[in-house]
Amino acid sequence: MKRQIFSILLFISIFFSAQKPKQIAFLSDVHFQDLYGSFSDHNFKGIINPTTGKPTILRTMDSQLHSTRIFNENYFAFLKVLDDIAAKGIKIVAMPGDFSDDGQAYNLRGLHRILQEYHEKYGINFYLTTGNHDPVGPFHNEGGKDDFLGQNGEPLGIYSKENIGKSTDKVITKDIAESGYLEILNELKDFGFYPKKEDLFWSTPFDQGIFKNYTYKKGLEAAEYSKRMYEVAKGFSVPDLSYVVEPVKDVWMVAIDGNTYIPKNLDENPQNMSNYKGASIGYNNVLTNKQHLIPWVKKLADEAKKNNKTLIAFTHYPMIDFNDEATREIENLLGDKKWQLERVPQEEVAKVFAEAGLQIHFAGHMHINDTGIRKFGENVLVNVQVPSLAAYLPAYKILTIQSPNRMEVKTEVINDVPHFDELFPLYEKEYSALQHDTTKPLWNKDILNTKSYHDFMLFHLKELVRLRMIPDDWPKEFIDKTKSLNGEDLLLFIQNKDQLKDQGIRSESFKKWSFDDLLLDLYKFQSADELAKKDIPEERLKQYQILEKLYQENQSKDVFVTQLKSVFKILSLLSHGDPADHFEIDLKKQEIRKR
Secondary structure, eight states: OOHHHHEEEEHHHHHHHHSOEEEEEOOOOOOHHHOOOOBBOOOOOEEOOTTOOOEEBBBBBHHHTSSOOOSSSSHHHHHHHHHHHHHTTOOOEEEEEEEEEEEEEEHHHHHHHHHHHHHHHHEEEEEOOBTTBSSSSOOOOOOEEEEETTTTSSSSEESSTTTTOOOSEEEGGGGGGGOHHHHHHHHIIIISSSSTTTTTTTOOTSSSSTTTTTOHHHHHHHOOOSSSSEEEEEEEEEEOOEEEEEEETEEEEEEEOOOOOSOOOOTTTTOOOOBOOOOOTTTHHHHHOOOHHHHHHHHHHHHHHTTTTTEEEEEESSSSSSSTTTTHHHHHOOOOSTGGGGOOOOEEEEEEEEHHHHHEEOOOOOOOEEEEEETTEEEEEEEEEOOOOTTSSOEEEEEEETTTTEEEEEEEEOOOTTTTTTTTTHHHHHHHHHHOOOSSSOGGGGGGGOHHHHHHHHHHHHIIIIIEEEEEEEEOOHHEEEOOHHHHHHHHTTTTTHHHHHHTGGGGGGGSHHHHHHHHHHHHHHHGGGGGGGGHHHHHHHHHHHHHHHHHHOOOOOOOHHHHHHHHHHHHHHHOOOOSSEEEEETTTEEEEEE
């Protein structure tokens, strides 16, 4: 009797274990830089933090506030997120590229150490794919940065060779050079780029007969660097680290290496690193110069369908326009070279991969939160943009596979990070040194008063918009006209006070915010999608809707009014995209539903 009861309980336990939904955490654009790393050929370990006493290798605050990502505090955010994932009991983490800050050896070693620690301590398996910062080019390249922080608060150069860089105060170490594919593969092979013994299946685009009688030994042979090369142009062979893995039964994760390093000059030496263009454009170049990925994805999709596998792809680059259909309006207002429009994938990208059978794709690269869906007859493709931990709004995604046709995606925002302010005393030194330099704008020291990681990253966005986005993206004449305007002024451009009164609109209440506030909110929506609403006053959001409506109804041909009309159209589109916080994907009905 006891044996029968034990057998029934065991069956129930196994049954419910088998029914438990499978979960994958997606963690993109970590841009890991090892604050507490070391160089193998130099005794420099950084500058001493007066508060902690620890030597620290960090970049300047000035460089952070001119970049679309931070370089330093994301170190602490990364550890916080890994602790969060471990606490949730998630055992699979996919990292869609830019896991390092330019693939330097000391950063790769630091990343390896942390991933290995969480694997051993919590049983988490990590699966990486490459981004345009890892590697920066297909092969090893000399490099370095001018903007590390020196002992006296002034910039310090760290370079891999003596004759590069412009800084006079410098450290020379080979560990700051930009690693190529080979070095990345050798350092991080345990994290997806090679098969694990426990993987049920593992393969690359270059395998023959990949679905028959898979063994770990076959996987190891296929993973060799020399067997993962393709011709990106005639006579130019470069690596492709794409792979597919089955980490748990019936789930195939496709890690697509979307980096396409195209030579500028076909008469050059294929090993000349300076002859390769960067890969940041993404899938548009895959369609022209990396076409072998398309039949490979189709073959995987066909086999997955035949064998009842759930296929989940992740790449660094988006497959669907991430501007919520605002791209054309942005182009009309600012031009096709602004707002990173060159990174927007052509519609053909979504069509090609949807018709190849791909349905679910996670991407990074843009440091934004977004969801896009495209339907082509019976084919559907959903592209989920994973935010960065190094930009506003810092977050990661959790995919829960309820069934092959029904999945749930949840965005986990990172608000509080232990030690995020640990480096602030060092920035105080930097600020004091910078006050003597009148040649460039000084960053706003109030960022050192922020009380949470969320507020720190929001302040970073604010400074980035002020110091870089507005000067780079927007016409100077337009910004000069708008810099003294408030919300009421924007109303009165197109309606007089009597007209507003007839509609029950109190123009005085619009005075509380400026056009600069509106521009910042525009970038909040671009970065965080619907989650930006939590960082914008509710009254202002309602006022934006009133202005959007009034400007769209206005028929004025005045150039300035037309420009403002475009601004409100873009704001409306960016703030009303597909669900991007917590949602369900129904592949059968080809729809996304907000949860």
